[in-house]
Amino acid sequence: MPHLFDADVVTAVLRHMNGDHADDNLLIARAFAAASDSEVTAARMTGFDGEAGVWRITRGDAEEELRVPWPGGPISERPAVRREVVALYDEACARLGVEPRPHG
Template sequence: MPHIFEAEVVSAILRHMNGDHVDDNLLIARAFSPDGGEITEAVMTGLDGDAGVWLVTRDGATSELRVEWPGGAISERPAVRRAVVALYDIACERLGVEPRPHA
């Protein structure tokens, strides 16, 4: 059973990702999507201790994309940032995009 973060924690993370990291969401979705088609939008809709979840729009249709955290299961809020940054770095590598420095 994956760790379930408190609703306030999830809400804050989603607000941050969908407000400040719209392009990162799209990059992650494009890199980790197993389906073909051009993804034109990606919104992070949830997360738990095992994965992040995005609603992706591809060819006019939406679907859910669940991406497991690269380092394995997490259970602490600070680990979420590290896990998302790791997804971002892997996405950049897969898509041949130069990653920006992490603060």
């Protein structure tokens, strides 16, 4: 069973990702969603646990859930969430041929 983070941690991370990193959500979704005839046009992070991040993505008129495992494996500490989201972002950039911005 994956580690479940406290609700306040999840709320804070989702607020940050959806408020400050909406473009990163879309980049991650486009890089990790299974190929289809319809490109991902929207993505919003909706949750995460110790094994993966979860996004609600839109392709055409359809919505679906996208669950992406953390690149470094299972996590259980709050600071690891940021590390793993950054790793997903970097991998998404590599997959899509996008120059990643510096992490601060």
